[in-house]
Amino acid sequence: MSEQKHSPLPDLQPAEDSAKVRQILDGARAVFLKLGFDGASMGDIARVAGVSKGTLYVYFENKAELFSALIAEERKRAKREFHLDPDGPDIAEDLRRYGRAMLAYVSTAQNIRSVRTVIGIAEKFPKVGQDFYRDGPERGIVHLAAYFEAQVAAGRLRIDDCRMAARQLQMLFHTGIVSEMLYGVRAQPGDAEIARTADEAVTTFLARYGVNGAA
Amino acid sequence: MSEQKHSPLPDLQPAEDSAKVRQILDGARAVFLKLGFDGASMGDIARVAGVSKGTLYVYFENKAELFSALIAEERKRAKREFHLDPDGPDIAEDLRRYGRAMLAYVSTAQNIRSVRTVIGIAEKFPKVGQDFYRDGPERGIVHLAAYFEAQVAAGRLRIDDCRMAARQLQMLFHTGIVSEMLYGVRAQPGDAEIARTADEAVTTFLARYGVNGAA
Amino acid sequence: MSEQKHSPLPDLQPAEDSAKVRQILDGARAVFLKLGFDGASMGDIARVAGVSKGTLYVYFENKAELFSALIAEERKRAKREFHLDPDGPDIAEDLRRYGRAMLAYVSTAQNIRSVRTVIGIAEKFPKVGQDFYRDGPERGIVHLAAYFEAQVAAGRLRIDDCRMAARQLQMLFHTGIVSEMLYGVRAQPGDAEIARTADEAVTTFLARYGVNGAA
Amino acid sequence: MSEQKHSPLPDLQPAEDSAKVRQILDGARAVFLKLGFDGASMGDIARVAGVSKGTLYVYFENKAELFSALIAEERKRAKREFHLDPDGPDIAEDLRRYGRAMLAYVSTAQNIRSVRTVIGIAEKFPKVGQDFYRDGPERGIVHLAAYFEAQVAAGRLRIDDCRMAARQLQMLFHTGIVSEMLYGVRAQPGDAEIARTADEAVTTFLARYGVNGAA
């Protein structure tokens, strides 16, 4: 039935992307991200995934394990890196482009649901929250900070604490969108709003850290 | 599992803060904020509150209603306004003071738990998230925006879109603290860190919006 | 509803013989002794006891605990001591009387079911088997052995190893009845058979240990 | 959970002791005798036997059938007859030898487990208990009784009811060992204890039934 029959025990977890596992994870995503870990029932997941309850347990030891696997997938998804060229001549334009791309992903309804779910159980399952942060926001910060270091070295930015600056820019990018979506007071932004938000963020950022008051 | 029955109830009987209601809400806070809506059981709450399960239902129609009442209380708590004098001569100092006070409250473990809980069920109970946002973050933004309008009128700030600027400053204040606590990757900050974070936020903010590059 | 309302927390376990507990234990007895620990379902027990499944868990933490409580009751029941007068002049008659009384109890269908159940899970729950043995058969042996010691001291029996003799007599009493009932190859004996079995046991016993070949 | 479907199946295909059947029965023995009928799962058995769950059903119609086949094997094992020479000159020695051999087998951990398992489900599956008794203990009694008849005829024993005497001797042999092991209060005896127990049994037995008070 499933095509790529996993040979007896190839890798333990990652390789077994049999069609069934996909089905299940997709069902789990729909249900977990909508109802949260405790709110979701294995019955719901089975129904949405189109498999029997028993089948869930063939592939995942228990609810927490299934949830973990789903979150691991979401993290992987969040690992996507957005382009940033340390040798690019136009810092403002580079940052704007970066910000738009990043925001376009982050403000995705799907991503917001992941974030909500993860934050919702961060107290109960601290590791889930920490891992997610590490693979998501943290990577962006590290990425930006490295970029800043390079530009500072090249004399094109004036920054004391690059990590702090990176965090500030990241927050500025999120302005008016991320928190608002998390609380459910607004919908996913269109391209125009994303562009404007990113641009304003960069303007504010460079007002402080830019070499000659660019933007 | 009725979706949004948290009707006016909490507002209907506001005065009857009999000791029992207090007890119950305190127990509910401890349990709900720790375990989330679905994770918490009425039995837990009764035990922690030191009342019988039956008593819970004397004061609250059901679990959702109790949760709703608790969140209403948290909202009220979040309504606290931080001082900001539109006629103050030293904008930088004013904003720093404001930022520190606000952050000191926002970064409270208790507040973080509230936020987590609310965000965690924002998809399931949208009204809860919206109300909470309206009484919390939104009020801060409105407050700041009004302050900015006044300062712009007085020629002491240069801002086109005051709401946008307010949002940006709010985000800058949160830098490195709020998200990180929500994800559980860091603990509550001390006064020194709060001060530094607020100061840096104001510096970046005024680099763009200040009249003469103050800070 | 229940008559003797157990005051809040009188004794932890033993005293709360509320009517409900009785009902439940009686249901549990019927079901457990018929189907064994694993074969019995909490649903069955609830139905037979005439309470809801939930109620079971109000009084007993889980299935094993309920089973334990039932077995504890059976053990208590098994503790009954049968009369044996160390100063009685007619040893043969005393032992016959003792044997009949003991057999009458042991060969009860109810007792046999208990024994079957206990032996059936002795490998899984060793403590259950050991406790049951200690309170049941072992007590009989100790009782008999003490009686023999007295009679030997009085010169009315000739026994080297009184515990061994006690065990032998106990086995002789069981002859043709207990094993057979355990295996389900025969029904509960009538008074006549009990009498005859006990008498024969005593005759054999005294042939070896009696002072003058009595019987 | 069909009650007594252990039909002639095991007898139908007696010869096909293909390695697979052996494997399965050995696995079934390990699991059933340890966990009991209800406690054992087909999954456990498959794993221990080293075959797939599906294969179990190739050879046995269902769980009850497999159990039945296993018990049939155990019965066969229990059929082993212990030597007893009706013309032997030294009855005491003969009986002692017999007792020791029999006890050595009966007190085997493996046999005890079989007995426990069979007794444990004797109420649920009466036929299992009855068949087992017939092939095990009953055969010993018949064997002994026949021996006694011969010796009585030869004037070397004085017995009214030979079956009763046989049962008594059998019980005496078990003294202090079999019940105790069934309840799990003691371990398998060593040779010395077996010898002593058998000897004491014979001594008591012959005190009553011996022609001249031998032993």
Added chain:
DNA sequence: TATGAATGAGTCTTCATTCAT
């Protein structure tokens, strides 16, 4: 023959809610 994926009924247990007192 042998497998192992798949199933759905059934198991133990929890929990929101009700109700007599």
Added chain:
DNA sequence: AATGAATGAAGACTCATTCAT
């Protein structure tokens, strides 16, 4: 008002059994 006993629906998880390959 306050209790706590009682419930039944629902949840996570297991397992005997089937079936395509």
